[in-house]
Amino acid sequence: MTSPDQNPLPQNYDAAAAQAAWYPRWTEHRVFTADAARAADHEPFVIVMPPPNVTAVLHVGHGLNNTVQDVLVRWRRMAGDEALWLPGTDHAGIATQNVVEKQLAAEGRTRFDVGRDPFVTRVATFVEQTGGEILHQLKAIGSSADWTRTAYTFSPELSRAVREAFVRLHEDGLVYKGHRVIHWCPRCGTSLSDEEAEFTETAGKLYHLRYLLADDPSQSIVVATTRPETMLADVAVAVNPDDERYQALIGTTLLLPLNGARIPVIADSYTDPAFGSGAVKITPAHDANDFDVGKRHALPMPVIIDADGIVREVELAAGRVPAELAGLDRFEARTRIVQLLEAAGALVKIEPHQHSVRHCYRCDTVVEPRLSDQWFVRMQPLAAKALGVLRSGELRILPERWEAVYVNWLEGIRDWNISRQIWWGHRIPVWYCDACGKTDGATPIVSRTDVTACPTCGGTVRQDDDVLDTWFSSWLWPMSTLGWPDMDSADLKAFYPGDVLVTAPEILFFWVSRMVMSGCWFMGKAPFHTVYLHGTVRDMQHRKMSKSLGNGIDPLDVVRLYGADSLRWTMVAGLGLGVDVMLDPNDLDKSFAPGRNFCTKLWNIARFLLSRVGTEPVQLVDVLDADSLTAADAWILDRLDQAIADCDAALGPARPANGEAWTDAERGRGLRLSEYAEAARRFVWNELADWYLESIKPRLAADGPDREVARAVLAHAFDGALRLLQPIVPFITEELWQQLPQTPRNAFIAQAAWPRPRFTRTPAGDAFELARSIVQSIRQVRNENGVQPGAWVDATLVACNDIAAALAPQLTVIGSLARARVTLSDVAPSGAAAHAVVVAGLDLVVPLAGMIDLAKEAARVRAEQAQLDTQITALEGRLSNEKFVSKAPAAVVEAERAKLAEWRAKSDQLAAKLQSFGA
RNA sequence: GGGCGAAUAGCUCAGUUGGUUAGAGCGCCUGUCUUACACACAGGAUGUCGGGGGUUCGAGUCCCUCUUCGCCCACCA
Numbered sequence: 004m005t006s007p008d009q010n011p012l013p014q015n016y017d018a019a020a021a022q023a024a025w026y027p028r029w030t031e032h033r034v035f036t037a038d039a040a041r042a043a044d045h046e047p048f049v050i051v052m053p054p055p056n057v058t059a060v061l062h063v064g065h066g067l068n069n070t071v072q073d074v075l076v077r078w079r080r081m082a083g084d085e086a087l088w089l090p091g092t093d094h095a096g097i098a099t100q101n102v103v104e105k106q107l108a109a110e111g112r113t114r115f116d117v118g119r120d121p122f123v124t125r126v127a128t129f130v131e132q133t134g135g136e137i138l139h140q141l142k143a144i145g146s147s148a149d150w151t152r153t154a155y156t157f158s159p160e161l162s163r164a165v166r167e168a169f170v171r172l173h174e175d176g177l178v179y180k181g182h183r184v185i186h187w188c189p190r191c192g193t194s195l196s197d198e199e200a201e202f203t204e205t206a207g208k209l210y211h212l213r214y215l216l217a218d219d220p221s222q223s224i225v226v227a228t229t230r231p232e233t234m235l236a237d238v239a240v241a242v243n244p245d246d247e248r249y250q251a252l253i254g255t256t257l258l259l260p261l262n263g264a265r266i267p268v269i270a271d272s273y274t275d276p277a278f279g280s281g282a283v284k285i286t287p288a289h290d291a292n293d294f295d296v297g298k299r300h301a302l303p304m305p306v307i308i309d310a311d312g313i314v315r316e317v318e319l320a321a322g323r324v325p326a327e328l329a330g331l332d333r334f335e336a337r338t339r340i341v342q343l344l345e346a347a348g349a350l351v352k353i354e355p356h357q358h359s360v361r362h363c364y365r366c367d368t369v370v371e372p373r374l375s376d377q378w379f380v381r382m383q384p385l386a387a388k389a390l391g392v393l394r395s396g397e398l399r400i401l402p403e404r405w406e407a408v409y410v411n412w413l414e415g416i417r418d419w420n421i422s423r424q425i426w427w428g429h430r431i432p433v434w435y436c437d438a439c440g441k442t443d444g445a446t447p448i449v450s451r452t453d454v455t456a457c458p459t460c461g462g463t464v465r466q467d468d469d470v471l472d473t474w475f476s477s478w479l480w481p482m483s484t485l486g487w488p489d490m491d492s493a494d495l496k497a498f499y500p501g502d503v504l505v506t507a508p509e510i511l512f513f514w515v516s517r518m519v520m521s522g523c524w525f526m527g528k529a530p531f532h533t534v535y536l537h538g539t540v541r542d543m544q545h546r547k548m549s550k551s552l553g554n555g556i557d558p559l560d561v562v563r564l565y566g567a568d569s570l571r572w573t574m575v576a577g578l579g580l581g582v583d584v585m586l587d588p589n590d591l592d593k594s595f596a597p598g599r600n601f602c603t604k605l606w607n608i609a610r611f612l613l614s615r616v617g618t619e620p621v622q623l624v625d626v627l628d629a630d631s632l633t634a635a636d637a638w639i640l641d642r643l644d645q646a647i648a649d650c651d652a653a654l655g656p657a658r659p660a661n662g663e664a665w666t667d668a669e670r671g672r673g674l675r676l677s678e679y680a681e682a683a684r685r686f687v688w689n690e691l692a693d694w695y696l697e698s699i700k701p702r703l704a705a706d707g708p709d710r711e712v713a714r715a716v717l718a719h720a721f722d723g724a725l726r727l728l729q730p731i732v733p734f735i736t737e738e739l740w741q742q743l744p745q746t747p748r749n750a751f752i753a754q755a756a757w758p759r760p761r762f763t764r765t766p767a768g769d770a771f772e773l774a775r776s777i778v779q780s781i782r783q784v785r786n787e788n789g790v791q792p793g794a795w796v797d798a799t800l801v802a803c804n805d806i807a808a809a810l811a812p813q814l815t816v817i818g819s820l821a822r823a824r825v826t827l828s829d830v831a832p833s834g835a836a837a838h839a840v841v842v843a844g845l846d847l848v849v850p851l852a853g854m855i856d857l858a859k860e861a862a863r864v865r866a867e868q869a870q871l872d873t874q875i876t877a878l879e880g881r882l883s884n885e886k887f888v889s890k891a892p893a894a895v896v897e898a899e900r901a902k903l904a905e906w907r908a909k910s911d912q913l914a915a916k917l918q919s920f921g922a
Numbered sequence: 923g924g925g926c927g928a929a930u931a932g933c934u935c936a937g938u939u940g941g942u943u944a945g946a947g948c949g950c951c952u953g954u955c956u957u958a959c960a961c962a963c964a965g966g967a968u969g970u971c972g973g974g975g976g977u978u979c980g981a982g983u984c985c986c987u988c989u990u991c992g993c994c995c996a997c998c999a
Contacts (some may be wrong), residue, residue, distance in 0.1 A: 010958085012958095014958095014959095015961095202995095202996090209999085226999080227999060228999060229998095229999075230999090241999095273997080273999095274999085275999080278998085278999065279999070282999095283999045284999075285999095286999095290997090290999080291997065292997045292999075293997095293999085295997080356998085357998080358998050358999095359996090359998070402927090404926060404927065405926095405994090407925075407926065407994095408925085408926075408993090408994055408995080411924095411925070411926095411994080411995065412994085412995075415995080415996085508993085508994085511994095543933090545992090576947080577934075577935090577947095579934095579935065579936075581927090582934090582935070583934095584934095585933090585934060593948085593949095596961065597947080597948075597961090599961060600959095600961040600962090601961090602961090603959065603961045603962090604958090604959070604961080604962085606958085606959080607958040607959035607961095607962085608958065608959085609958080610958045610959080611958035611959080612958080613958095614958075615958085677935085677936085678936080681936090681946070681947080684947090685946090692958085692959090693963085696958080700957085704957095779964095779965095782964060782965065783964095783965065783966090785964085785965085786952080786953075786964065786965040786966080787965080787966090789953085791954095792953070792954050792956065792963095792964075793954090793956065822956085870943090871943095874942095874943065877942085878942085881942075881979080881980080884979060884980095885979085886978095886979040886980095887979040887980070888979085889979080890978090890979050890980090891941070891979060891980075892941080894941095895941050895942095895980095898941085899941085899942085902942095
């Protein structure tokens, strides 16, 4: 036997050392590298990583997101799947361009000073030099991604996919160029999609303006607007055709204040008679709804705000902007125009007005609706397919309530503006030939390859200036990273479609829905069968962690202070399905000490095991003679099986059982990460360490065959625990597993087999369960009576025959765990003693001469009996209720009767006890 | 304006198809450096399951309603 002094493990776990040791070894041995060929006879399990922005640095949200993915991938890898977790980064058009533009601004320059090509080169260089840092940071938290397949949305391969998708959709009639009002960010200088223009509730003002009739200044119409500056571009005032107040005015002409433009009063049912005055000014070039009205009535569409948000006569607006307003910023212009209107007597009133204003999701600038030419994707046909796969069960979303949100969005989907007026991104693969008059964009050249000369006339061509929305490359991610559009790609054949997509709800529309659409359209199959939307990391005030609030937690700080496993443990243990994770940025210890403490517990179990079990070979539990197992052995093996079953039930199923679609019964199941963590924790801590390990100390100290049995069972149980925990805490489990006596050489727990239940529940296991109850009763008596922790007490178990027989072999273990000299008897000893009824038919008597306050003990027993009798009365009432007995299921009634018998027996025992001390 | 979700111990949350003594972790209280672990061990206290009404033999669980909080969507001029 190895002495404790020779313990192969140091006293404390060195997380940093374990991380530094194991991660490189895993990658050297290609543990994370998926093999397309092997996927032929192993179930593939594929997760594509939501690509972080190439300039991003790891924050706690990434930490959570990637930990979840890593847990799932590590689980399936152990379960024997050919697991692929495909990592990469997103070139993040607007965001990355903004970073470099800020650098330029510091030099006092703009991208226009630099010029397009040099600017793009500069961004590319910047990305090359500093980008992708986050991928290294992901390694520090243990992410088991297949780095040999690392992808980038702007790589030549993925750029090819982008072009293919654009051209294919154009051929399918789903890509078109449109002239309409879109969301424009004057700061970024580009259009945005509907999703990129986020609503913010704003306390604004509603300005009521009076427009006079051109032919009769005594008559007028009052209109209300939140953006008075747009009045310069008004082309009509619309009233509801059924609004009796305005019948006489329809068709008359109004005189616009400030610029004197003459505009008609028109009738359009868009106008809500109940809002404001029931008349609405129409500004087709600067409001999406007004644009529709303008089209219906063939109105002119003057543009008076330019790309930079400056008010001037941009297009079809001659004479509309007074000289004193030209050149003003749109918000300065608003202030000035209100002053001018007031001076002109045209301002009726200003009211406070709560409304939602769209802001740029990248720079938070107020978005300006603006008329321009843009490329769009017609979404309805794509959305129909994305709805179809959800309805068929080919796709599910967890938590399930998000499915309704997904359906709602897809059913009301609008066309997607995919062109951006920035420079960093995939240039739109469209060329125009000025020579043959293809300049209006009606019949441009759309090509998979670069076009250098006009195919019709051989003249010079110029490429469309715009680039594509970043999300137009990300929506192809599950295919493009596997080699699409090359349908012969080994990866695409082996790993498409994938399995689970893990992300936060914020990008359900931006990204997830669109990936489903592109997968269905181009591959005929949804790219995954499960969307798992996890919660958000928040602080103790439930605020989202963010840089601007300064309430963030740097995951790398946590790794340094507590270790990567502690970070992972905390996140997984706190991750109920769809529930936010609360962490305290001001008290990291409170948040992460539980993870560290858990690792320490594992470490100490291993220290005990290695010093007492030793490193000599142990027998496999399979070959042990079943009769040689003690009740404790049978019990812990049973608890291990239960833990495995609990973990499996919490995590799985990994995929639809029929391989095609989720059944209703399966649909909401699995991915309960916190339940999985709790099941594993409970086993290793509350069962293995607290009970089994304590119970076998005497057996390990002795020599002989029973010691070998205990060694074998302990080693097996701890091995199982480590395997169950590997996906959550990969570093410490690897570090410890490598040292177990039964671990094969040159193996990693990271690719060891996931455990399976093997043993059946036995009466012996139940006997240990009873022994535990007795130990707890004795300890309770000791505590309540102030017995010195080190002192031994006498304890008599008064048991009926059946129980006594099962208990006889357990007396030693009960005694050592409770520090009691335990005897079995059929009569209670007399004298002052503490009493407890463990179960019906089993009394515990602990004589504590001189330590027992008889009156107090009697009061305690009496109180216990009183409570029991109350419950008995209630139960008797229930059982004498004819309706209950006749209507409730027989099994329920039977169980209630059994319970009543048990309680009555217990009550009788308590009564006897009271009588025994003459109370 | 439409839709969805939540409300259970001081805090964060579990509570499966209604089945009757409502659970966990953290925190709190008492005791202990018991030969792996004080980052630990043993024991303990704490809930009119948001309010009201209903269905049922039986409701934390189902229905209605009210209150509070959160999320999503929307052409809130």
